[in-house]
Amino acid sequence: MSLIKSISGIRGTIGGTVNDNLTPVDAVKFAASYGSWLIKRNNNSKNLTVVVGRDARISGKMVSSLVANTLVGMGINVIDLGLSTTPTVEVAVPLEKANGGIILTASHNPKQWNALKLLNEKGEFLNAADGAEILNIADSDGYTFAEVDDLGTYTKLSGYMDKHIEEVLKLDFVDVDAIKNAKFKVVVDAVNSTGGIVIPNLLERLGVECVKLYCEPNGQFPHNPEPLPAHLVDISELVVKENADLGIVVDPDVDRLALVCEDGSMFGEEYTLVACADYVLGLAKGNTVSNLSSSRALRDVTEKHGGTYKASAVGEVNVVELMKDTNAIIGGEGNGGIIYPASHYGRDSLVGVALFLSHLAKSKMSCKALRESYPSYFMSKNKIQLTPQLDVDAILAQMADKYKDEDVNTIDGVKIDFANEWVHLRKSNTEPIIRIYTESGSQNNADQLAKRVMDEIATIAGI
Numbered sequence: 365m366s367l368i369k370s371i372s373g374i375r376g377t378i379g380g381t382v383n384d385n386l387t388p389v390d391a392v393k394f395a396a397s398y399g400s401w402l403i404k405r406n407n408n409s410k411n412l413t414v415v416v417g418r419d420a421r422i423s424g425k426m427v428s429s430l431v432a433n434t435l436v437g438m439g440i441n442v443i444d445l446g447l448s449t450t451p452t453v454e455v456a457v458p459l460e461k462a463n464g465g466i467i468l469t470a471s472h473n474p475k476q477w478n479a480l481k482l483l484n485e486k487g488e489f490l491n492a493a494d495g496a497e498i499l500n501i502a503d504s505d506g507y508t509f510a511e512v513d514d515l516g517t518y519t520k521l522s523g524y525m526d527k528h529i530e531e532v533l534k535l536d537f538v539d540v541d542a543i544k545n546a547k548f549k550v551v552v553d554a555v556n557s558t559g560g561i562v563i564p565n566l567l568e569r570l571g572v573e574c575v576k577l578y579c580e581p582n583g584q585f586p587h588n589p590e591p592l593p594a595h596l597v598d599i600s601e602l603v604v605k606e607n608a609d610l611g612i613v614v615d616p617d618v619d620r621l622a623l624v625c626e627d628g629s630m631f632g633e634e635y636t637l638v639a640c641a642d643y644v645l646g647l648a649k650g651n652t653v654s655n656l657s658s659s660r661a662l663r664d665v666t667e668k669h670g671g672t673y674k675a676s677a678v679g680e681v682n683v684v685e686l687m688k689d690t691n692a693i694i695g696g697e698g699n700g701g702i703i704y705p706a707s708h709y710g711r712d713s714l715v716g717v718a719l720f721l722s723h724l725a726k727s728k729m730s731c732k733a734l735r736e737s738y739p740s741y742f743m744s745k746n747k748i749q750l751t752p753q754l755d756v757d758a759i760l761a762q763m764a765d766k767y768k769d770e771d772v773n774t775i776d777g778v779k780i781d782f783a784n785e786w787v788h789l790r791k792s793n794t795e796p797i798i799r800i801y802t803e804s805g806s807q808n809n810a811d812q813l814a815k816r817v818m819d820e821i822a823t824i825a826g827i
Contacts, residue, residue, distance in 0.1 A: 368795070369394075369502070371495025372679065375470055375479035378423045386478055391427050395434040395466070396509075397502040398482055401494065402440065402464050409463075410514065413441040415456045415483075417448030417524070418468035419616045420557040420581035423478045428468045431480065432518060439510030441517045445524045447558050447581060449618035450481065451712035452528040457487035458708075459527070469617035472590035473795075475583060488709050489681045525562040529569055532714045535706055537647055539722040544571030546725035551575045551611040551624070553599040555589045556582050559614035559713065566714055567612075570721060575606050589615055591622035591700060592745070593630045600628040610724070610731040612717060619711035620700040623720065625732040633700040634659035638738055640702050640716055641694045643723035645669035650693030653686045655679070656779045657788045657801045658698030664739045677776035678790060684709045698743075744810040746818060747797040754825055756791050756798060762824050763789060763817075785809060787817050 366385045367376035374394045376386030383390065399414075406412055416432050418424035424447075432442045443460055445453060450467045457465040465483035473479075482490050482498070490498070501507060510516070533540060550572050554560035560579030567574045577599055578586045588595045591613045603611040603624050610631070611624030623631035631639075638661045641652050645666065652666045655678045663673040676686040683703060687695045696703040701711030704719065727734055750756060764778045771781035777790025777799075785804035792799055800818055804810040 369499055371492045371499070372489060372681070373479055373481045373495075375473070375477060377476045378478060379476075386427070388426070388430050391430045391480065392434045393502055393505070394480055394498075395431040396438060396507040397498045398464070398466065398480070399435050399438040399440050400501050400507040401498045403438065405494075406463060410439060411441070412439075412464075412516075413443060413460065413462040415443045415445060415453055415460055415462045415465040416468070417445035417453040417456070417465075419449070419618075420447060420560075420583045421469065421478055421616065422475060422583040424468050424583065427478050427480075431466055431468065436516040436518050437509050438507070439514045439516050442519065444518065444520050446520065446522060447561065448524060449528070449558050449562060449713075451619055451708070451710050451714060452525050452562070454483060454487040454708055454710040454712075455528050455531055456524050457483055457485065460521075467617065471617050472615045472620065474589065475585050486709070488684060491681055491685070525558070526565065528714060529562065529566050531707065532566065532718050533569060535704075535715070535718065537644060537706070537722065538718040539726060540570060542725040543718075543721045546721075547571070547573075548610070548721065548725070549573040549575070549606065549608045551577055551599055551603050551606055551608045552579060553577045553596065553611065553613045554579045554581075554618075555585050555587070555614070555616055556580050557585075557589075557616035557618075559616070559618040562618060562714065563612060563614060563717065566717060570718070572721070575602065575608060577602055585616070591615055591620055591633065596622070596624065596630070600624055600630075604628045614713045618713045621702065621713040621716040621720075622700045623731065625735060626730055627732055629732065631731060631735050632743075634698040634741070634743060635661065635735060635738060636700045636716060636720065637694075637696045637698065637702055638662050638665055639723055639734060640704075640719040641665055642669075642738070643719055643726075644694045644704070645671055648693055651690045653683055653690060653692045653695035655683055655697050656773065656776055657790070657799070659741050659743065659803060660786075661739045661741050662698075679776075680711060682776075741803050741805065742807040742810045744800075744802045744807070744814040746800040746802075746814050747792075747795075748800065748818065748821060750791075750796045750798060754827075759798075759821060759824050760789055760791075763821065766820070785813055787813055789817070789821075
């Protein structure tokens with residue numbers, strides 16, 4: 365199962381056979397499906413524009429060319445940003461008054477993967493209904509291409525990551541002077557993708573000394589690109605060796621932000637959002653949102669500032685929808701994704717870096733001390749590989765029934781809230797796995813809870 369079609373896009377491994385992997389044929393079909401949906405959405409308009417950008421994956425240029433030329437073949441104009449980031453494309457869509465956007469990136473997946481992430485005219489991910497409509501078009505091959513006189517135009521537009529930086533620096537709560545005066549020294553691990561261009565450039569504008577680690581955008585990921593502690597040994601050691609104030613880690617498409625303290629310890633992906641929210645809520649009263657798999661620490665910090673916290677189903681589009689419904693002034697996902705509506709409704713590591721460094725500079729605390737100032741929760745993130753024979757929905761239903769006397773939420777998989785800890789079980793939208801996230805007051809307790817639940821699932825499934 366190397367080709368995953370979902371309402372959020374299409375993702376798969378490069379090469380192989382059509383419909384089983386992300387082949388050129390699949391890329392063209394899905395781009396054409398998106399183009400057909402866009403034309404219909406705009407009442408068959410003949411003058412539509414789509415912004416396209418890609419991360420530094422080896423396959424990026426090939427897939428981007430296929431997608432761009434497919435759209436041109438449908439009569440849609442394409443603005444190609446070239447090497448870019450997911451949030452940069454999101455910012456570019458409304459700035460360019462485009463009708464939509466496509467980012468070619470498989471986010472945290474290894475280098476053999478790529479994907480098409482789809483945006484609407486606001487530069488936001490599509491909702492479930494729109495995503496389902498595109499899948500239906502793809503299933504039925506329901507697209508029509510333009511005649512020769514009606515082909516779209518293709519325009520390359522460079523420099524948009526710098527424009528994105530300018531937008532971040534203009535944000536009211538980004539205190540450029542405070543950051544410059546703090547004279548920070550930072551190590552950056554950008555896993556040899558486009559973060560290796562944009563994050564050092566942002567830091568330079570903020571007067572921060574930057575030590576680069578894996579910042580060559582060649583798509584050769586030097587470690588697993590998901591920014592989890594087990595994959596961040598090199599930057600942890602380099603932060604200590606360089607006597608740096610902190611380390612900054614981004615994933616290949618630069619929408620997730622992880623931080624490393626000055627002693628080489630992990631600040632914790634979950635606490636990226638907690639710290640940024642603490643800073644923003646200290647300057648403006650408001651509400652927050654994260655998903656069901658995110659730490660309770662955000663709730664605690666929000667309530668400390670007099671705001672209200674709500675949890676959504678997993679998925680950026682779900683977080684954004686609930687943020688809009690509750691007028692949240694900051695939110696995101698516990699995987700290090702910061703969504704700050706004053707900028708745009710999308711996870712953005714550039715915004716996260718600027719807000720975090722503003723907070724760190726003005727607090728006059730070390731990175732480690734700042735982390736220790738927050739409620740201490742510990743998470744364990746695990747997964748169970750799926751096989752076609754497993755009835756995942758039945759397994760989750762049995763787990764919900766087993767713990768029916770606890771606080772159980774089933775809007776997205778099964779979330780079981782105990783008095784002092786929780787577990788969230790859900791089927792991934794992007795990989796053939798069940799994710800098992802737990803949180804407790806110590807790492808040992810979180811790990812033990814995860815082990816117990818995984819053993820229970822194995823017993824139910826007979827594996």
